[in-house]
Amino acid sequence: MTASPRTINKISLEDQAVDLIREQILEGVIQPGERLVESRLAKDYALSRGTVRIALQRLGNEGLIEQRPYVGWRVVEFTEQDIWELYTLRVALESMASRLAAQRITPAGKQRLLDAFETLEALCRTGSIERITQADLGLHLAIVELAEHARLKKQYDLIKNQFLLYIKTSNRDFRVDTIAESHRELIEAICAGDAARAEQEAIRNITELGPLNSAP
Amino acid sequence: MTASPRTINKISLEDQAVDLIREQILEGVIQPGERLVESRLAKDYALSRGTVRIALQRLGNEGLIEQRPYVGWRVVEFTEQDIWELYTLRVALESMASRLAAQRITPAGKQRLLDAFETLEALCRTGSIERITQADLGLHLAIVELAEHARLKKQYDLIKNQFLLYIKTSNRDFRVDTIAESHRELIEAICAGDAARAEQEAIRNITELGPLNSAP
DNA sequence: GAATTGTAAACTGTCCTACAATCCACAAAA
DNA sequence: TTTTGTGGATTGTAGGACAGTTTACAATTC
Numbered sequence: 184m185t186a187s188p189r190t191i192n193k194i195s196l197e198d199q200a201v202d203l204i205r206e207q208i209l210e211g212v213i214q215p216g217e218r219l220v221e222s223r224l225a226k227d228y229a230l231s232r233g234t235v236r237i238a239l240q241r242l243g244n245e246g247l248i249e250q251r252p253y254v255g256w257r258v259v260e261f262t263e264q265d266i267w268e269l270y271t272l273r274v275a276l277e278s279m280a281s282r283l284a285a286q287r288i289t290p291a292g293k294q295r296l297l298d299a300f301e302t303l304e305a306l307c308r309t310g311s312i313e314r315i316t317q318a319d320l321g322l323h324l325a326i327v328e329l330a331e332h333a334r335l336k337k338q339y340d341l342i343k344n345q346f347l348l349y350i351k352t353s354n355r356d357f358r359v360d361t362i363a364e365s366h367r368e369l370i371e372a373i374c375a376g377d378a379a380r381a382e383q384e385a386i387r388n389i390t391e392l393g394p395l396n397s398a399p
Numbered sequence: 400m401t402a403s404p405r406t407i408n409k410i411s412l413e414d415q416a417v418d419l420i421r422e423q424i425l426e427g428v429i430q431p432g433e434r435l436v437e438s439r440l441a442k443d444y445a446l447s448r449g450t451v452r453i454a455l456q457r458l459g460n461e462g463l464i465e466q467r468p469y470v471g472w473r474v475v476e477f478t479e480q481d482i483w484e485l486y487t488l489r490v491a492l493e494s495m496a497s498r499l500a501a502q503r504i505t506p507a508g509k510q511r512l513l514d515a516f517e518t519l520e521a522l523c524r525t526g527s528i529e530r531i532t533q534a535d536l537g538l539h540l541a542i543v544e545l546a547e548h549a550r551l552k553k554q555y556d557l558i559k560n561q562f563l564l565y566i567k568t569s570n571r572d573f574r575v576d577t578i579a580e581s582h583r584e585l586i587e588a589i590c591a592g593d594a595a596r597a598e599q600e601a602i603r604n605i606t607e608l609g610p611l612n613s614a615p
Numbered sequence: 616g617a618a619t620t621g622t623a624a625a626c627t628g629t630c631c632t633a634c635a636a637t638c639c640a641c642a643a644a645a
Numbered sequence: 646t647t648t649t650g651t652g653g654a655t656t657g658t659a660g661g662a663c664a665g666t667t668t669a670c671a672a673t674t675c
Contacts, residue, residue: 195468196658220626231659233449236627237456244460246550252411253627253666268550275495275551279487334462334484335491338554409666411628436655447630452656469637469656 200230200238208247208258209347219248219256246345261349269346274389276339277323281369281385283330285378292329293374299325300370304363312359316350319362326373326385357392365391416446416454424463424474425563435464435472462561477565485562490605492555493539497585497601499546501594508545509590515541516586520579528575532566535578542589542601573608581607 204224207213225235239256242248248256259265284292303318310318320343327339369384420440423429441451455472458464464472475481500508519534526534536559543555585600 193468222626225659231657232627233452233660234658236449237453240453240456241460244457251667252409254668255626264549268548271495271548272550272554275491279491332484332487333480334488334558338488338557341554341557342550413628438655448656449631450629467638470639471655 196230196234197237197241200224200228200234201241203228204238204242205245205247205344208242209344209351211351213258215258215260215348215352217258219258221255245341247348259345259348261345261352265345266349269342269349270389272342273346274386276335276342277326277389278382278385280327280330280332280335280339281373281381282378283332283335284326285373285376285381287331288329288373288376295325296322296329296370296373300363300366303366307359307363312357315359315362316347320347322366322370326369329373412446412450413453413457416440416444416450417457419444420454420458421461421463421560424458425560425567427567429474431474431476431564431568433474435474437471461557463564475561475564477561477568481561482565485558485565486605488558489562490602492551492558493542493605494598494601496543496546496548496551496555497589497597498594499548499551500542501589501592501597503547504545504589504592511541512538512545512586512590516579516582519582523575523579528573531575531578532563536563538582538586542585545589 204213204219213219219239221232221235221239224230224239225232228235239248239250243250243256247259249259250256261269299318299322303315303322306315306318324339324343327336330336365388369381369388372381372384420429420435429435435455437448437451437455440446440455441448444451455464455466459466459472463475465475466472477485515534515538519531519538522531522534540555540559543552546552581604585597585604588597588600
């Protein structure tokens with residue numbers, strides 16, 4: 184007998200703590216600039232300090248919180264430079280991802296892309312900003328995963344949440360109605376296996392939304 | 400009275416542990432595939448398990464070691480796919496770095512680049528492989544730092560040591576005599592402030608050395 | 616009053632001990 | 646040969662302890 188597809192959830196407390204605290208930050212429960220006190224978090228979540236400590240290290244690596252020796256951790260506050268960095272890095276990583284995705288696109292991959300795209304399209308008509316943002320990110324994430332490049336994905340994940348935090352805490356007004364549409368050509372290029380065009384469309388898609396014109 | 404420029408070295412044990420263990424790995428004292436046992440490291444370096452634990456987390460993030468739950472950490476062993484990933488990621492990050500560096504080059508920046516280049520040139524005539532590799536990396540690192548892009552640098556640092564580990568553990572024969580020369584045009588382009596050419600030269604420089612022809 | 620210096624509180628950095636959970640190799644059994 | 650214990654090693658996690666450091670603020674000095 185082989186094990187059934189259902190597997191037991193065996194997530195370490197460290198991992199759970201990371202997810203939990205990250206959620207609190209992204210939800211805005213813990214605001215930018217606010218401090219994270221090891222001992223208080225440990226008490227709140229009924230964990231040991233050591234476990235919380237590891238979790239904070241990891242979130243620090245994700246760039247959501249920053250450390251000052253003997254003072255502690257606090258949620259980052261983004262500057263103009265930070266935003267510029269995030270956008271430019273996204274361009275570098277996603278343009279490569281798009282090119283690779285186009286090179287190795289499969290029927291299953293196309294399906295996944297189109298599903299993600301349709302989800303985004305639907306939400307753009309009726310959904311909340313929250314959910315649109317989520318779907319948008321989901322589409323980009325799909326592209327990155329289709330590139331089948333573990334390190335690229337890892338580096339992308341590393342800045343993904345910083346981007347989310349920025350979106351949620353800034354009050355930029357996005358033209359909701361055009362978001363889905365601005366992805367159409369990118370998706371088409373990838374599905375068509377046109378690597379060069381996919382790369383260019385990725386650059387355009389990110390650049391036209393971001394504040395890249397005002398580079399420092 | 401103002402404090403003199405000499406500052407006191409106040410490095411946390413966690414950080415020192417990271418540096419120490421990383422050194423052991425890069426020196427080959429701990430070989431790829433070998434296990435890292437928390438309690439043994441703690442005893443060897445006279446540290447507590449908690450401190451070692453944090454250090455291992457960090458090295459895991461750098462991709463030098465990998466974790467299996469309840470089993471422990473061991474030094475990574477690179478596959479063909481890994482090497483391909485490292486090279487392609489380097490291209491993505493360094494081509495952007497070169498472009499930015501060219502855009503914001505200053506006299507001081509030129510000086511730094513040329514110094515690094517000359518060091519490399521000199522070593523290519525007389526130095527050991529070890530030192531040439533070090534100087535080569537130093538030059539690339541200078542470019543990345545001249546881009547003045549904190550996140551780009553952070554992501555570069557994250558794969559830098561994986562690359563070093565690969566170089567040290569693989570027995571690829573590098574044409575030592577051509578290494579310095581292959582950087583000349585890149586350096587020139589950056590110093591000339593020619594962003595587009597710098598970007599292209601960066602791609603060429605990395606690609607012509609690496610095994611990118613045999614992409615998976 | 617401004618600058619310096621002392622002081623207490625809060626928190627991090629680090630260590631220790633302890634024990635349950637888990638993996639793994641190997642022996643025992645079917 | 647395959648399955649099923651079983652024990653040892655190591656990780657995962659908790660909790661307590663205390664020194665080191667920062668910080669705000671009070672006390673002191675000029």
